[in-house]
Amino acid sequence: MIAAVLAGGSGRRFGGDKLLFRIDGRPLALHTIERLKKADSITKVVIVASPENADKLKAFGHVVVDELLVGPIGGVYTALSLGDAFVVAGDMPLLVPEFVDFIVERFKTAKKPACVPRWGNGYLEPLHAAYSSEFREFLEEKIKAGHYAINRAIMESDACYIEIESLPEEWRESFFNVNTRKDLGRIRGTRERVL
Numbered sequence: 001m002i003a004a005v006l007a008g009g010s011g012r013r014f015g016g017d018k019l020l021f022r023i024d025g026r027p028l029a030l031h032t033i034e035r036l037k038k039a040d041s042i043t044k045v046v047i048v049a050s051p052e053n054a055d056k057l058k059a060f061g062h063v064v065v066d067e068l069l070v071g072p073i074g075g076v077y078t079a080l081s082l083g084d085a086f087v088v089a090g091d092m093p094l095l096v097p098e099f100v101d102f103i104v105e106r107f108k109t110a111k112k113p114a115c116v117p118r119w120g121n122g123y124l125e126p127l128h129a130a131y132s133s134e135f136r137e138f139l140e141e142k143i144k145a146g147h148y149a150i151n152r153a154i155m156e157s158d159a160c161y162i163e164i165e166s167l168p169e170e171w172r173e174s175f176f177n178v179n180t181r182k183d184l185g186r187i188r189g190t191r192e193r194v195l
């Protein structure tokens, strides 16, 4: 299964290009990519970048350009042009490879348009989820209608959900994402501990 790393955001809260920001000597996006490559179910990692960032990210893997830039829904839509995909935000440097394998396995057996982790309060984790290429058409309709909320699109589909609270607690670290500079404190120095 392909893994698509979304890298077309503006990094407004971070104040700059967060995916290229170096942590322990390596850009944030690379932390995420290296973790993904450790997942047995992942055969290839692609980066779904904005036209502006495409060149800079080429050093880390195959880049597909997101021409829509309408938010994560456009990133997922672009990724699915390559086939079924596990889609993850590029700013998730602590993702857990075993958890990725678990989601991909569920997706393969469920045969649904998407398999998305869900918290007990109903909150979804759409940028740490597996999608079928068949879901692309549905997303296209939503985008054309100007409905850019990916969570809503998922809930209107026949998706399968993975109840996070029934899983090993340590897997929750996978959802940690960097939004602000303050978040960096949590990952600095984790290299030796977790990689």
Ligand SMILES: Nc1nc2c(ncn2[C@@H]2O[C@H](COP(=O)(O)OP(=O)(O)OP(=O)(O)O)[C@@H](O)[C@H]2O)c(=O)[nH]1
Pocket (backbone or CB within 6 Å): 006, 007, 008, 009, 010, 011, 012, 013, 014, 048, 049, 050, 066, 068, 069, 070, 071, 072, 074, 075, 089, 090, 091, 127, 179
């Ligand atoms: N390809 C693509 N990726 C996106 C898009 N919007 C957000 N992303 C990525 O999705 C992930 C989560 O997005 P956000 O947390 O909102 O990141 P962001 O847009 O960079 O940050 P803010 O501007 O502070 O919201 C990040 O890895 C972004 O790079 C988009 O329109 N296209």
